[in-house]
Amino acid sequence: MQTEVIEIKVKMPEGYRYTRFGIPNLGELYLVDGNVRERRCDASIGMECVIVEKDWIWPKWLKASFIAMDADGSWFAYNGKPNFELNRTWSGSDCTLLDADTFDFTPPPCEPENAHLSLRANPAYRVLN
Numbered sequence: 001m002q003t004e005v006i007e008i009k010v011k012m013p014e015g016y017r018y019t020r021f022g023i024p025n026l027g028e029l030y031l032v033d034g035n036v037r038e039r040r041c042d043a044s045i046g047m048e049c050v051i052v053e054k055d056w057i058w059p060k061w062l063k064a065s066f067i068a069m070d071a072d073g074s075w076f077a078y079n080g081k082p083n084f085e086l087n088r089t090w091s092g093s094d095c096t097l098l099d100a101d102t103f104d105f106t107p108p109p110c111e112p113e114n115a116h117l118s119l120r121a122n123p124a125y126r127v128l129n
């Protein structure tokens with residue numbers, strides 16, 4: 001059997017992000033004609049489609065250029081783009097621990113074992129190259 005890669009161009013509604021392509025499970029959100037719908041019963045859809053989830057929104061009060069989570073689940077804000085190190089932590093200058101006792105911060109969804117995928121850039125921050 002030959003494996004082929006197929007690209008699908010989809011206009012993603014604002015505030016949502018791609019999760020996977022497949023048959024949505026009950027309660028999952030999916031796209032139909034550019035609109036987001038929720039699978040509410042077993043008979044509502046049985047075909048594969050683009051499955052989405054509500055995207056995390058960068059807090060207006062957080063002025064840092066990047067955030068990232070270490071493998072222990074701690075989130076940090078960085079003023080420059082950090083690097084992921086072999087010890088499964090992010091390193092960068094001028095960072096701040098986003099401690100729940102100090103900041104009203106709800107992080108984006110990410111599991112500690114996926115810390116290397118946690119880096120998020122502030123959409124309001126412009127990096128000049």
